[in-house]
Amino acid sequence: MPTEPGLAIRRKSATPSSGTKGRSEAIEVSKLVDIDLCIGCKACEIACKEWNDLAPDDTANFGSYQSHEDLTANTWDLMRFKEVDLDNGDLAWLIRKDSCLHCDEPGCLLACPAPGAIVQYENGIVDFDQSKCIGCQYCIAGCPFDIPRFDQETKKVYKCTMCVDRVDAGLEPACVKSCPTGSIRFGTKQEMVSYGEAKVAKLKDRGFDDALLYDPSGVNGLHMMYVVPRGDMLDDYGLPSDPDTTTSLSFIRALQAVRGVGAIAIWAGLIGSALYWLRSGRKRPPPEDEAVAAAEELGRDDDEDAAIEPVPAGDAREDDWP
């Protein structure tokens, strides 16, 4: 991944005052997926892989039009398909492009203890720098949308970069370029919001009373929004109705609140609780052995911000994840 393209940086993980604002006046950008125009062709999936040099996976049909059951460290963009019965007896086949939503208040970045491993540019794009990633997977816990994926071989976490290298060069992301219907759009955040609001009004005219522009305030808005015709079915689309960075970060925040107390017992208790919460309340468990080792190393030579005590290795393995 490109580490520091010539884009102005708003902030970096675990790095106070990391912004370079003032160097340039960046315009906030956004992607928008107009679900009304999406035909589920997967051109975006393939374009994503080709541009980002991600090799094809050896997939197998699991009784669906969906190529993979879930996002992977090697598949950052996935068309999800779901059949839903409607009240009037008709059927809806919900199709959604699932990939990083580039939160304006990115839970992944705020959770990340590795300085500079997650970067948010002034334009709003949230990018991972794997060279600085310690594999602790706090970003996974911090993400309200369940997007980042850990690679067991490289021990790093990956997700959509919004093709920041292309954007830096004045191009649209690869998925946008490949979309044959214009469902995936790219422009300034303002342009995309205007498009989205106008489209929602049209959808309402067409009888989609619950149509909405998905741009939740709990994460201070998104840099990849959706126009959702059936806004009453967010759950079926796999979109949280009220995502919130605060909630997803509660465990990290709890740690930060007691920073400096130094009482080993308190630390241990807190971490134990946090682990329990993570296991039962979230899809992804926290760090594994290797990540812990990396965190330890980090803890030794960084400031107290990142000096989180090692977490005992959990017994949950990737294989066991639901």
Add this chain to the structure above:
Amino acid sequence: MTNHWRDFRNSDVILVIGANPAENHPCGWKWAHVGRDERGTRIIHVDPRFTRTSAIADVFVPIRAGTDTAFFGGLVNYVLEHELYHEDYVKLHTNASFIVAEGFKFEDGLFSGYDEAARSYTTTTWDYERESGPQGGGGPKPGLGQGTTSTTPTTAPSFAKVDPTLRHPRCVFQLLKKHMSRYTPEVVSQVTGIPEDKFVAVAKEFAATGAADKAGSVVYAVGLTHHTSGLQIIRGAGILQMLLGNVGIPGGGVNAERGHANIQGNTDNAISWEILPGYLGIPRPGMETMADYMAKVPAKQLRPNSINFFGANYKKFLVSQLKAFFGDKATAANDFGYAWIPKPAQNSSWLTIHDEARAGRLDGIIYGGFTGVTVGPDSRRMAESIGKLKWLVIMDPLPTTASEFWHAPGVDPEDVQTEALFLPATHWIEKSGSFTNSGRWAQWKHKALPATGEVKDDNWILGHLFRRVRDLYRKEGGALPEPVLNLFWPYSDPGNPGLDELAMEVNGVDLTSGEQLSTFTALKDDGTTSSGNWIYAGSWTAEGNQMDRRGTDDPTGLGFFHGWAWSWPLNRRILYNRAGADADGQPWDPTRPGLRWNGKKWVGDIPDITATSTPADAKGAFIMTGEGVARLFAPGNLTTDGPFPEHYEQTETPIDNLLSGTRRNPAAFLYEDAPASFADDDAEFPYVATTYRVTEHEHYVTQNVPYLVEAMPDFFVELPVELAEKKGISNGGRVKVRSKRGEVEGVAIVTKRMRPLRIGDGKVVYQVGIPVHWHYAGGKGEGEAAPMMANLLTPYIGDANVRTPEYKGFLVDIEKA
């Protein structure tokens, strides 16, 4: 398409039937979405399967595969019954007023003239009543498009009688009404499985486009053509659109979505055996001279105001084509080499060709971009047929099931005596040339990748092959050597004719001045012009390659883009566009003026009639017919199975014909031994199967493309939840599907998108979906033991008119594997 892709944005309602454009034509389909965003276009999707098109449609209507004639019959009946037709249009632009001769009858599913033993019709009673005495005089004044007119005296037969009031009991309008009156919503529902209320709702919505200021489009693909009555289904769509006044207008039309990028170009240039390039009929035995041919083939003028452009100019197109074929060897003295054109004594469709091979009457076949085994139908029979050949040449970029048929699973190469020769050819991505899209736009494209290794272009292969064959004829002689020895071969590299040279030759040249022609109205029948395909005249003019233009001006705002590429004929974007205006030349809908008479000339699109021909001349809009109007009733031998569409059940069907005692299409040809491989009823094979493609795959090549294999990785079978429960089949598990001809095995997709339908008096019918793509030759399919060619299942029978195989709607059984 009568219209074109971009024109979808001008529609009020789009009826998509037997097509899956979101999946198979995503780039063109986006204009329907644009229409919806801009003007609230409604999209109705009628299909056996709920597909990715249904997912974004406003209305989805499930239908039993193979019952589309009944569906269209029902719509036509609804429109007539409720008087929702566009009356002025019907009177002005259709043959509704024509009186049919007394002998024409229709009884119990059979039209008059049926010969049961021959399984064919004598069509003499399918005719108009004629006015007494010879008519005519000076004959028509054909004049098309750009103002060039010429007068061809025709022997004027007597004209058809008409009743402009449409009241005569034998006028087409009354006969159509009577014929279609049997297609009530109730019967249509019982036949098609569409719930009656849903059918009526759709009928009401689409029929509303009969208002003069509304535009409805019918969009179809091979879901309508892959049937024994495929042609009649399309006729049904045509009749509906004619009654609603939807042909010739922006946002209307009967729009066929063609298969891959250049299927339209293939058809235009005679990939079908029954035509010469430009839709000129192939001569038959008995048409020994051009005079014989001209007496029998071209349409005759049937009304005083009929332009009969095609019929009147046929000879010019044919002679110019013969000049392109044979150059200086084509002279007036030798009938321009007419005698050298083959005159097939029997059907020569691909089904017949392979049947001939199977019977041992054919030595060899050259396949170019075709692989009989996967294309089918009845892959096992196809493989058996090519196994009887002495030689088989395959010209293709990648190994195919034909090139590898001798080591297909279950075949012992020792048993195969056929010599198979594989000639690696460039892929279209490795060469420049033209693609003609569904909307008739010929667009020049440019080579994207260099060819690798010893791969050669098809034109190189054919060029070298031709020269060697010609040398053999020169040295050794042979039967009928003239067409080979006299073939005009003027290319700068005779072994490798340039695609640009060929395109210029197809366009045509004035042989006197040597200039490229700009219009087919300049073609002559005296040997002074040459044109390989009259409808492409204008595609490569003295100004250069018109297909390579990329102008983006759209002065009308209707999306014609006359400066972008080039469309046949004469860069016209909407066919029959004169019909889009009333008797005074004013557009039916002033907000969508496809063509308008401004007092001096027609403006808008390139007009179908002479630009300065006044509305007062009342020249008919349908310039390709002798009638000068569109045919609700198709007289004479235009079809083999009836002047009106009639519903018959498929070759394999779970139910009797509810509309007549004639169960199957009585004129569909039965190949030797084939009926023995058809299931008589649904006792052993209770489920209706249909075949299709998915967006991730293209034909048979993409199993070689890792990213596309990743996106849609395996051969699968889609089946209803209820059927899966009955059979103990789980989603994602494996299933076997069996027809009387073969078996396939794949992953089960158990889905609510395949809904059971109720037909007849409540019988439940389950439908099963089987995609066409996977095979044993190369890529991911290589070495796969399970059979996964959908066409192992399909029946060896074709449409009664054009022999397109019945790939949709055959019977199967299914079980857990």
